Amino acid sequence: MEEPKSLHDLPPEFVFDPSRAAKFMTRHGHGGWLDLTYHAHGPDWVELSLPWREELVGVAETGVLASGPIISLMDNATSMAVWTLSGRITPHATLDLRVDYMRAAVPGRAVIGHGECYKLTRTISFIRGIAHDGDPDDPVAHVTGTFMATHGTYL
Amino acid sequence: MSTQLPPYAHALGIALDHDEDGLPVLYADFSDRIQGRPGFLHGGALSGLMEMAAIAALRAELERRGEAMKLKPVNVQVEFMRGGTEQRTFAMGKVTRAGRRVALVNAEAWQDDRSKPIALAQMKVLLSPDE
Numbered sequence: 001m002e003e004p005k006s007l008h009d010l011p012p013e014f015v016f017d018p019s020r021a022a023k024f025m026t027r028h029g030h031g032g033w034l035d036l037t038y039h040a041h042g043p044d045w046v047e048l049s050l051p052w053r054e055e056l057v058g059v060a061e062t063g064v065l066a067s068g069p070i071i072s073l074m075d076n077a078t079s080m081a082v083w084t085l086s087g088r089i090t091p092h093a094t095l096d097l098r099v100d101y102m103r104a105a106v107p108g109r110a111v112i113g114h115g116e117c118y119k120l121t122r123t124i125s126f127i128r129g130i131a132h133d134g135d136p137d138d139p140v141a142h143v144t145g146t147f148m149a150t151h152g153t154y155l
Numbered sequence: 156m157s158t159q160l161p162p163y164a165h166a167l168g169i170a171l172d173h174d175e176d177g178l179p180v181l182y183a184d185f186s187d188r189i190q191g192r193p194g195f196l197h198g199g200a201l202s203g204l205m206e207m208a209a210i211a212a213l214r215a216e217l218e219r220r221g222e223a224m225k226l227k228p229v230n231v232q233v234e235f236m237r238g239g240t241e242q243r244t245f246a247m248g249k250v251t252r253a254g255r256r257v258a259l260v261n262a263e264a265w266q267d268d269r270s271k272p273i274a275l276a277q278m279k280v281l282l283s284p285d286e
Contacts, residue, residue, distance in 0.1 A: 029190035030197035055166040066163035067228055068203020075199045093238060094198040100230040 016083040018046045031076050034069055045116040045129075046080040048073060052108050063107030070111065070131050071099055074143040077115030078127035082147055085117040085125075086154045092125070097145035105140045109133040115143075122153040158211050167200060169207055177219065178247055179211040185241045196239025196273075204246045205262040205276040206231065212248030213260050213280060229257070229279040237273040242266050244273070256282055 022038035025031065026048070034056070039047035050056075050073040058066025075094055083089050105111050114136065115129040125147045130139040158171045158179045167189055172182040183189060183204050191197030210226065217224050248262040262276040 029187055029193075030200050031191075033188040055162050057162045060161050066161060066203060067206050067231060068163060068167075068199060071202040071231075071233070072197060072199025075197070075202075091192070094235050096232065096234045097198070097202070098230065098232040101228050104227075 015087050016089055018080045018084050044085040046077050046084055047112055047114045048077045050111045064104040073113035074129050077113040078129050081115040081117040082125040090149045090154050091151045092147040092149045095146045095148050100142045102139050105133045120154045122155050123149045164207050169204055180247045181208045182243055182245045184243050201239055201274050202233045205264050208246035209248035209260040209262040209278045212250055213258055216250045223285040224282040225285045227281040229281050231278045234275045239273050
């Protein structure tokens with residue numbers, strides 16, 4: 001099946017599938033530059049992968065990733081989790097994000113962002129997630145936040 | 156004052172614009188690399204810019220005090236107030252409180268109108284003496 005060229009060009013029967021959508025949603029822009037790729041998903045969660053590379057380092061001496069790429073990873077994974085739960089792509093904007101850093105990600109390791117949408121209202125979606133670098137029980141960061149639907153509604 | 160930026164900042168084109176009363180003002184020009192939804196700045200890239208500004212402000216403050224500290228981010232809270240559009244974005248951090256062990260730093264980002272910030276960030280950083 002041909003991929004839709006734009007988000008505004010989707011048939012009414014379209015059901016959001018993150019495994020397919022990630023291919024075109026992370027090809028351009030910041031997500032493309034970060035090389036974010038689809039990892040896994042469930043009914044209300046999406047996992048994306050962020051490969052480690054030199055350019056993303058925040059502390060030159062240690063090789064530890066900057067927090068910006070982790071925030072971007074979690075922003076994208078949780079955003080897609082919202083659409084996965086709602087079943088459609090409602091244009092939305094991030095209202096806020098809080099990131100708690102448990103520890104530094106190990107240099108050289110890819111970071112997996114697990115984003116989950118735990119509540120949808122008509123206009124606000126509530127999200128949380130973790131980022132880990134191999135062991136989900138030993139996360140690098142915890143994230144919570146909200147998105148607001150800018151055109152249309154989630155429900 | 157020295158503002159040293161890490162590889163992440165260089166890769167995104169984040170650089171020092173000027174110094175405002177001892178506080179570094181950073182900027183980034185719009186590019187595909189920092190674009191989120193078409194025509195708008197990516198929230199994560201914007202957070203990254205504010206984080207760099209927050210850390211630069213904290214380093215400047217510690218340098219003034221003559222303290223060599225290792226910084227470890229504890230958490231960050233970001234509020235997005237307006238969509239960032241295809242133009243230059245500025246960010247400046249301000250140390251709200253820096254004690255011996257922990258610092259609270261606020262940062263804000265704006266585009267063409269300084270009085271209309273597009274995002275705010277508040278960051279907590281653990282400080283430890285650099286051996």
